Amino acid sequence: MRPVRTVKFECLKCGRCCVQTRRELHGLVFGIQLWPEEKKLLTCIAKERGININIKPQFASRSKSDITLWQLADEPCPFYDKTTRSCTIYPYRPLACRAYPVCMAGSLDKYCEWTKRHEHLIPFRLEGPEPIWNAIIVLRRTMLEQTRPSRWIYDLRTGKWYKVEDVIKEVVAVVI
Ligand code: SF4
Ligand code: SF4
Numbered sequence: 001m002r003p004v005r006t007v008k009f010e011c012l013k014c015g016r017c018c019v020q021t022r023r024e025l026h027g028l029v030f031g032i033q034l035w036p037e038e039k040k041l042l043t044c045i046a047k048e049r050g051i052n053i054n055i056k057p058q059f060a061s062r063s064k065s066d067i068t069l070w071q072l073a074d075e076p077c078p079f080y081d082k083t084t085r086s087c088t089i090y091p092y093r094p095l096a097c098r099a100y101p102v103c104m105a106g107s108l109d110k111y112c113e114w115t116k117r118h119e120h121l122i123p124f125r126l127e128g129p130e131p132i133w134n135a136i137i138v139l140r141r142t143m144l145e146q147t148r149p150s151r152w153i154y155d156l157r158t159g160k161w162y163k164v165e166d167v168i169k170e171v172v173a174v175v176i
Helices: 036-049 095-099 113-121 130-147
Strands: 005-008 023-025 028-030 032-034 055-060 067-072 124-127 152-155 160-163
Touching: 005 113, 028 152, 032 036, 032 055, 032 095, 036 055, 036 067, 095 130
Parallel strands: 005 124
Antiparallel strands: 023 028, 032 067, 055 067, 055 152, 152 160
């Protein structure tokens, strides 16, 4: 068996993940996940800066009004500066952005330019800066706590709610 090698993650600063923020999964379209505190923070920053942002629910528990996770529906991200190719809320960016290119399920996002260039090396052990790992650990733990009791999932494309069990038949978590 081929030994699993270690590959160091180094962001190429291409900005793709901030421009193409929506992802299609299980036939639905999602934006960047936002925890309730992150929703409040981003709404506050946007208000201060006088910009409009569009935040929609992503998961809800028993009733659709009991939102467990939100999502940024805008694409590209309204906080991305195309001229400087940088995040204008970097110290306050959501956990999902901090952990990127690792997604909630623990897999590497294929939209990421760095992932694309290293895909042929998979499976590998990802070596990244410590803040990324801290974010990944928190992201996965909070995801399990927040979304496990969820019954409803919201699709950005149709603007409709679906029952989680009708959409997510199988969760494939790739541990890297
Ligand atoms: S919040 Fe910042 S890091 Fe996250 S998508 Fe927007 S610009 Fe990119
Ligand atoms: S797509 Fe990947 S390589 Fe490009 S800026 Fe985002 S994290 Fe970095």
